[in-house]
Amino acid sequence: MSGTASDATRLDSPEVIRELLSRIGGSIPGYDPVGTMAEGDWFDTAAAAKALEFFPSCLKHHKGEFAGRPFNLEPWQAVIVACAFGFRRADGLRRFREVYIEIPKKNGKSELAAGLALFMLVADGEPGAEIYCAAGNEDQASIVLAAARAMVETSPDLSAMCRCVLRFIRHKDAAGFESIVHVLTAKAKTKDGKNPNCLIYDELHAVETPELYDAITTGMISRRQPLTIIITTAGYQKDSICWRKHEHAESVRSGRVNDPSFLPVLWGAGVEEDWTSEAVWAKANPNLGVSVQLSALREACRKAIDQPEYETAFRTMHLCQWVSVERRWLPESQWMACLARGVKIDETPGECWGGIDLSSTTDITSLAYVFRLPNSDRWRLFVRNFIPEARIRARSHNDRVPYDMWARQGWIIPTPGNVVDHERVEEWAANDAKRFRVRAFGIDPWSASRTATNLMAKGIDIVEVRQGFRSLSEPTKLFQALVLSGRLEHSGDPVLGWAVSHVAVDMDPAGNLKFSKARSSDRIDPLAAAVNALAVAGAANERRSVYMDRGPLCI
Numbered sequence: 001m002s003g004t005a006s007d008a009t010r011l012d013s014p015e016v017i018r019e020l021l022s023r024i025g026g027s028i029p030g031y032d033p034v035g036t037m038a039e040g041d042w043f044d045t046a047a048a049a050k051a052l053e054f055f056p057s058c059l060k061h062h063k064g065e066f067a068g069r070p071f072n073l074e075p076w077q078a079v080i081v082a083c084a085f086g087f088r089r090a091d092g093l094r095r096f097r098e099v100y101i102e103i104p105k106k107n108g109k110s111e112l113a114a115g116l117a118l119f120m121l122v123a124d125g126e127p128g129a130e131i132y133c134a135a136g137n138e139d140q141a142s143i144v145l146a147a148a149r150a151m152v153e154t155s156p157d158l159s160a161m162c163r164c165v166l167r168f169i170r171h172k173d174a175a176g177f178e179s180i181v182h183v184l185t186a187k188a189k190t191k192d193g194k195n196p197n198c199l200i201y202d203e204l205h206a207v208e209t210p211e212l213y214d215a216i217t218t219g220m221i222s223r224r225q226p227l228t229i230i231i232t233t234a235g236y237q238k239d240s241i242c243w244r245k246h247e248h249a250e251s252v253r254s255g256r257v258n259d260p261s262f263l264p265v266l267w268g269a270g271v272e273e274d275w276t277s278e279a280v281w282a283k284a285n286p287n288l289g290v291s292v293q294l295s296a297l298r299e300a301c302r303k304a305i306d307q308p309e310y311e312t313a314f315r316t317m318h319l320c321q322w323v324s325v326e327r328r329w330l331p332e333s334q335w336m337a338c339l340a341r342g343v344k345i346d347e348t349p350g351e352c353w354g355g356i357d358l359s360s361t362t363d364i365t366s367l368a369y370v371f372r373l374p375n376s377d378r379w380r381l382f383v384r385n386f387i388p389e390a391r392i393r394a395r396s397h398n399d400r401v402p403y404d405m406w407a408r409q410g411w412i413i414p415t416p417g418n419v420v421d422h423e424r425v426e427e428w429a430a431n432d433a434k435r436f437r438v439r440a441f442g443i444d445p446w447s448a449s450r451t452a453t454n455l456m457a458k459g460i461d462i463v464e465v466r467q468g469f470r471s472l473s474e475p476t477k478l479f480q481a482l483v484l485s486g487r488l489e490h491s492g493d494p495v496l497g498w499a500v501s502h503v504a505v506d507m508d509p510a511g512n513l514k515f516s517k518a519r520s521s522d523r524i525d526p527l528a529a530a531v532n533a534l535a536v537a538g539a540a541n542e543r544r545s546v547y548m549d550r551g552p553l554c555i
Helices: 014-024 045-058 075-086 109-122 138-153 156-161 211-222 241-254 278-284 294-306 308-319 332-337 389-399 403-409 422-435 449-457 469-484 494-502 525-542
Strands: 042-044 098-102 130-135 162-165 168-172 178-185 198-202 227-232 262-266 351-357 365-372 379-388 412-415 438-443 462-464 488-490 504-507 513-516
Touching: 014 075, 042 045, 042 075, 045 075, 045 109, 075 098, 075 109, 075 262, 098 241, 109 130, 109 138, 109 156, 109 168, 109 178, 109 198, 109 227, 130 138, 130 211, 138 156, 138 162, 138 168, 138 178, 138 198, 156 162, 178 211, 198 211, 241 262, 278 294, 278 308, 294 308, 332 469, 332 494, 351 422, 351 525, 365 422, 365 525, 379 389, 379 403, 379 422, 379 494, 379 525, 389 403, 389 412, 403 412, 403 494, 412 422, 422 438, 422 449, 438 449, 438 525, 449 462, 462 525, 469 488, 469 513, 469 525, 494 525, 513 525
Parallel strands: 098 227, 098 262, 130 178, 130 198, 198 227, 351 438, 379 412, 379 488, 438 462
Antiparallel strands: 162 168, 168 178, 351 365, 365 379, 504 513
16 A cells, blocks of 8 residues: 555544544544544545445345344444544554454454454455454354355355355455465464464453464564454453453553554443443443343343352453453452451450461461351451562562552561561461460461471461362351351451452362362462361351350250
8 A cells, every 4th residue: 555645535634533533423432543643644534434335335244133234334333443444654554553342242343353354355455465363262263254254155246256165265356366364273283374464363361372362463574554453352361461452452542551553442341330230331332222132231130140150251241341250259249248347356256266378488378367256147357468578579560469568558467588487477376376265277288287286386276177179168158158148247358358359169060169279360368268267167166065155045
């Protein structure tokens, strides 16, 4: 493409470009593509119109109630297409090289991506174009290709121009150059030798490693104006390539980062917004009432409320809220409903049991204390957390977790050096045992036998809590029941709350539960210590006489 344009198609005035985009009817949420134009940038109305007109004139819907109808872009779709193909750099090439579209499911993102793939195939004017539909697995990657193939087969014009063969769509232009749309997954034997000019990556949130993304985008270096289009819902893994792209999109949108080649399209709800609110649903779903039905959202929301393990799926898929675990074990609202501000461990009455989760040399070690409040069915929980002092700053930066702030606020106790000082932890446990008259500590015998021996030498009762379903299921279920019924009080410890927010739970065929450190998206040591304490408390209460609570009755 040359850098020239007629006066009729070239717009340089920001006010005129904004007026043109407003007539399309949509907008990029929270982002002004005009205000971020670099010197010399301009808008090509002919290029934008060509892309916009391609959809209704060449493409038809192929599923549901719209099947057979022309693909008329919704306003939110039209503004993305106009921006992606209309904005130009000073040299006349496309300004935007990467379009990140984060949007809830069923809003038509796969169909939009399929249409864009076909436009890049037959109308972009790139000789020998290579368009790759990528995803974490072949089934997901094939969704966009299948939609594009159906659009070809229902279009007389495209059917005459293109040939669909297995996992390819091929097109030969008038000069004899052949272009392809092709599926590619992370399992492909080789990704080398590719010369893509367009990558469409579907559901990036489900991708475990950036290998495929990096391989394809690196291969784009020889193309003059390559285009990467990412379409995804939110996820829960915050160590993923998708989370990094999401954060970059947020930074570009807010203006913290200047990246004029990146178009951030973020449809969704803020993480603190009420996920049960229909007004929030409308904000997050631009196709509400078109391809997204309110009745379906209501049904899915009811399921997430009644069965908390579905809350994360509802929030990530239907609201694009980035939450911290695949299936949230406890609803955030009910955990916060248990907050008892101002309570202090030194002033808590009742019987007390302790739990210890002793980490490896550099991770978090936690002591937990559960109190059964007198003459009540209520419990109170406190946790002490320890991290090597020399590692707090580096871990705060690397893990993106505010350990340093929590340490300043007193929620984390730094231990000297760069490894956990187990002797210091044992001193705290021994002192607490006397102060709170701890009946016993629950501890994993496999990882903390030395600590258990040292504490027993000081006259402290130790109960082994093996980390299998048999030992952990009952206290795990008890913890959940106490929270859901509002019978557990906590002090708002942010380290404990952070652990609760991203813990994952395993279930065996018999329905027994235990926490999964492997599948949890971050550290869960404070919560593991709490369950060890409840394991001891539960065992003690099974042996407890009813007369210990109410005394004998005289008849």
